[in-house]
Amino acid sequence: MKVKEVIVVEGRDDTAKINQTVDADTIETNGSAVGKSVIEQVRHAQAKRGVIIFTDPDYPGSRIRHIIDQAVPGCKHAFLPRDEALAKNPDHKSLGIEHASAQAIKHALQGVYSLSDESYYEIEREDLIAAGLIGGANSRTRRERLGELLQIGHTNGKQLLKRLTMFQITRNQFEEAMSQVLQEENNDC
Structure with a gap:
């Protein structure tokens, strides 16, 4: 599976897992303190190819997603369920994209969303x-x-x-x- 957009992930382990699963390029935020250089990379990637934000299903991942989405409007979003992101080793209580199966990652990337600023409410x-x-x-x-x-x-x-x-x-x-x-x-x- 080839992904046209550049995928924003948190770190090199996420990049390695993405590259094992799909043919894609990534930008790593290297933590939740997203710097100006990362924002500029994401902005450039968004202008050239589009961006999919694919962060861990935890608070830091949500924070990174919010920071980038506010700084670079129009990014797409992929979500991984928490239970798909848990480390398989019961002694290792880590949570992240690097622990997900290839099938879970492909499913998340096939179900990307674009956020909308339109404020219509069909569900109340x-x-x-x-x-x-x-x-x-x-x-x-x-x-x-x-x-x-x-x-x-x-x-x-x-x-x-x-x-x-x-x-x-x-x-x-x-x-x-x-x-x-x-x-x-x-x-x-």
Whole structure:
């Protein structure tokens, strides 16, 4: 699989894993203190080929994603579910793209999103409450699974509506994903 855009990752282990999986070029941020030179590289790559931000599914990864997205508008985003990014060795409690399978990385890169500044709201807060995504006993688990299915990453209750709107998730996409979440819950019972 060849990726046209340049992929922004956190470090060299992520680059190595990406290069084992797909044919792509990367820019490494080397941590969450994203410097001016990295921003300039990303800006140049965005102008020439486009950029996919693909950071670890944790707070530092989210921070890096936010910094770059604010500095270089128009980047695409790929998300990896937390459970796909955990180290396989139980003694090594690390989380990152470097621990993901090739299949998980390909799936994340095939499901990239472009953020939108358009502020239309097809899904409302009441929909999230009715779906048990906010304020319920299983809300966190449901949000995690919904984020995986829609490939929008893990969010807390406050962030979910914003993320659904940013990625222009339609009511139909939301309802189909929620139907699958509820069906999986019922099958587990």
